[in-house]
Each structure stands twice: as structure tokens, then as C-alpha cells.
Amino acid sequence: MTLALAIHGGCGTLPKAEMTEAEWAQARSDLAGALRAGWTILAKGGPAVDAVEAAVRVMEDSPHFNAGHGAAFNADGEHELDASIMDGATLAAGAVCAAKHIRNPIVAAKALMLRGDPLLLAGPAADVFAEHEGVDTVPNEYFSTERRRKNLASMKIREIVGTASEASEAEKHGTVGAVACDAQGHLAAATSTGGYTNKPAGRVGDSPIIGAGTYARDGRCAVSGTGKGEYFIRYCVGHEIASLVAYKGLTLDQATHEVLGELSDHKIGAGLVAVGADGTIVAPYNTEGMYRGWVTPDGLLHVATHGDVEMVGQA
Template identity: 90%
Template sequence: MTLALAIHGGCGTLPKAEMTEAEWAQARADLAAALRAGWAILTKGGSAVDAVEAAVRAMEDSPHFNAGHGAAFNTDGEHELDASIMDGATLAAGAICGAKRIRNPVSAAKALMLRGDPLLLAGRAADDFAEHEGVDTVENEYFSTERRRKNLASMKIREIVGTAAEASEAEKHGTVGAVACDRQGHLAAATSTGGYTNKPVGRVGDSPIIGAGTYARDGRCAVSGTGKGEYFIRYCVGHEIASLIAYKGLSLEAATQAVMAELSEHEIGAGLVAVGADGTVVAPFNTDGMYRGWVTEDGLMHVATHGDVEMAGQA
């Protein structure tokens, strides 16, 4: 089978002027590090599930993305983290939401998937489960960064003056995700997020919802989404793409474009990465940019933040 790996670090990236070139370079380097982490597993014959977990963990550890360290603040100035993972071979899945102490939420989601039941744990139950399973836990402050503090202050001001709806996707949202196809032809997807800046306490988006922000099914596709989660839930984006492939016979590209077009009609900022059963990779988005990357069959990495895609060496 054709090995495949693609990642995203969220759509609605900042305008280029908002960060120094050194900061943009580091963000691209962190994308490349995530690709290397996942690709190393695939090339050694490892599973797609392990590959997407490794790639997402790398992005959770980076302050440049809204997941793990660097996650957005809720309205109370705390972090509530969501993540999920799905195995396309068995349709097994695990998800956690509203977690406050799990260093790498995707690993807790995977541990829950391997346990088999339940599929989704929330809040303190998710934190306690992770601790019981030996998944690293930290104080909530670990996830904080100065850039996210500024985002929170900006959104609170916007809320006061009534301009919250005008905030950019970069100010509000952000997610990380990965999709993969392994040597056995099995697919997997994983997604992790801190939600959106100044979100209500207890709000849960699409990232931990199987069929919405995360979906994988062998013979069809694996999808990880980013954008306004409430709409990804309403449109069941991941499952919708898989269904268009299965029932209408659309290609991966045609199916993803059809769903993206529908989201765009409602002016919903969105993006995703997806991999098909044949290893085809797509990474569409309708915002100014999307942190993204993929590895071609020859092991060459491609990473991008806005329009231009650059080569990032061998994985």
C-alpha cells in the first residue's frame, strides 16, 4: 500500500505580519517535526493509529498551535482540552473533552480507545482516567502562553465593544490533527484542540466528536477538521465526506470540495486534511491560511502556513 501522512495545525493562521520570520520558521519546523514523528512509525511498518498519535503529540507539545501547550483560554482564564482518535480498520475510537490536566490529550484518547468502553470521557473523569493509565498529567498553567493571554484579552475587549463576530479565525480558533494510511492499507485520524479563545466554560466542539471533527474508515477515508466546531458537528463533516465517497462514488478530492463548498456558502471558516483508501492526500481550506503538511511517497516533506508550500527535506 501507499504510505500516507498529512497534518494540520489549524486554519485561519495569523497574518504574516503578526509574527516574525523566525517565529514562522519555527512553526514550520514544528510541523516538519510532527511529520517526522508520524512517518518514522509508518516506514517501520507501524500502524496508522500510532502514526497519527505521534504526529499530534508533537504539535500538542509546540506553543505554536492551539492544542496542549499553547491551548486557548476559556472565559474563566483556564484551559479545557478536547481530543479524539479513530482506527479505520475496526472503527474503534476514543475521545476526551473538557480535560484540564492531561499533557497530551491525544494519548489519553488512544488509551481510552484501547480500553474499548466507554468511548468518550469528560472533565475530571478524563483527567482521572489519564492519571490512572499513566498518561502524563500537569498543572493547568502548563498549557498557557503569552500569545494566548493576549488573544484572551483581545476577545474580552471585542466582547465588551460588540465586535466579537468580527474577530479573525486566528484570534478565535485553532486545532491540530493528523491522518494516515499504513502498509496494511489501514486508515486512522486524530484531532486535538483547546477550543476557541474566550469560549464558555464547559463548551465542547467537534474535535472529540467522532464523525464530525474526526473520522476514519478503511476503504473510504480518514479526516481531521479545523474551524468553527459547532458547524462541523451540524454537518457531520468527517462522516459526510466518507459517505459521499461510499454512496456517490466521489473521489476524495471531489467529496472534500463538496463539503467545503457547503461550509463556505454559510461563510464558515474551515479546513481539513484527509487521506483516501489509495493514499491520496488533500488539505483544503477557505481561510487566509492553514498550518499544514504532508509527506509524499518518496519521503519528502511539504509544509505550509499560507498559500506557498515549501519543501522541508526528507522525513
């Protein structure tokens, strides 16, 4: 089988002028680090589900992405984190939502998947589960960054003056995710997010919803999405793409663009990464940019933030 790994760090990437070149370089370096973490597992014959967990965990630890450290604030000035993971070989999955203290929500989601039942835990129950499983927990303020504080202040002002709908995707959203195909041909997907800036407390988006923001099924594809979660849930984006591949015979590229086109009709920012059963990788988006990256079969790392794709060395 063709080994494959692709990641995203959210669509609606900041305009280039809003970060220094050093900050852009660090963001790209963190994307490369996520790819190396996942590819190391795949190259040793490890399972796709372990690879996507490892890749997402690196991005959760980076302040440049809206997941884990660097997550968005909700309307109450707190962080509520969502994550899910799915093994395409067995359809096993695990997810947490509205968690406030799990340092790496994707690790808790994976632990829940291995437990088998329940599939999804919310709020304090997710935090308690993580503690019982020995998953690292932290004070809620651990996730805070100055950039996210500024985003919250900006969105609060926009809400008051009635311009919230005009906010950039970068101000509002952000998600990280990974998809992979391992040496046995098994697929997996994982997604993690802090939701959108100034979201109502308790709001849950598509990232922890299996079939919406995250989906993997052997023989079809694995998908991780980013964008306005409410629409990803309504369209069951991950499952819809897999169904178009299985039942309509579309290529992965055709299926993802068909679904992304429907989302674009609603004038919302959206993007995703997906991998097919044959190792094909696609990473479409309809915003100015999307943090993204993938590894080619020869082990070369490629990362991008806007239009240009940069080759950054060997995995």
C-alpha cells in the same frame, strides 16, 4: 499500499506580519517534526493509528498551535482540552473533552480507545482516567502562553464592544490533526484542540466528536477538521465526506470540496486534511492560511502556512 501522512495545525493561520520570520520558521519546523514522528512509524511498517497519535503529540507540545501547550483560554481564563482518535480498520475510537490537566490529550484518547469502553470521557473523569493510566498530567497553567493571553484580552474587549464576530479566525480558533494510511492499507485520524478563545466553560466542539471533527474508515477515507466546531458537528463533516466517497462515488477531492463549500456558505472559516484508501491526500481550506504538511511517497516532507508550500527535506 501507498503510505500516506498529512497533518494540519489549524486554519485561520495568523497574517504573516503578526509573527517574526524566526517564529514562522519554528512553526514550520514543528510541523516537520510532527511529520517525521508519524512517518518514522509508517516507514517501519507500523500502524496508521500510532502514526497519527505521534504526529499530533508533537504539535500538542508546540506553543505555536491551539492544542496542549499553547491552547486557547476559555471565558474563565482556564484551558479545557478536547481530543479524539479513530482506527479505520476496526472503527475503534477514543476521546476526551473539557480536560484540564492532561499534558497530551491525544495520548489519553488513544488509551481510552485501547480500553474499548467507554469511548468518550469528559472533564474531571478524563483527567482521573489519564492519571490512572499513567498518562502525564500537569497544572492547568502549563498550557498557557503569552500570545493566548493577549488573544483572550482581545476577545473580551470585542465582546464588550460588540465586535466579536469580526475577530480573525486566528484570534478565535485553532486545532491540530493528522490522517494516515499504513502499509496494510489501514486508515486512521486524530484531532486535538483547546477550542476557541473565550469559549464558555464546558463548551465542547467537534474535535472529540467521532464523525464530526474526526473520522476514519478503511476503504473510504480518514478526515481531521479545523474551524467552527458547531458547524462541523451539524454537518457531521468527517462522516459526510466518507459517505460521499462511498455512496456517491465522488473522489476525495470532490467530496471534501463539496462539504467545505457548504460550510463556506455560512461564512465560517474551515479546513481539513484527509487521506483516501489509495493514499491520496487533500488539504482544502477557505481561510487566509492553514498550518499543514504532508509526506510524499518518496519520503519528502512538505509544509505550508499560507499559499506557498515548502519542501523541507527527507522524513
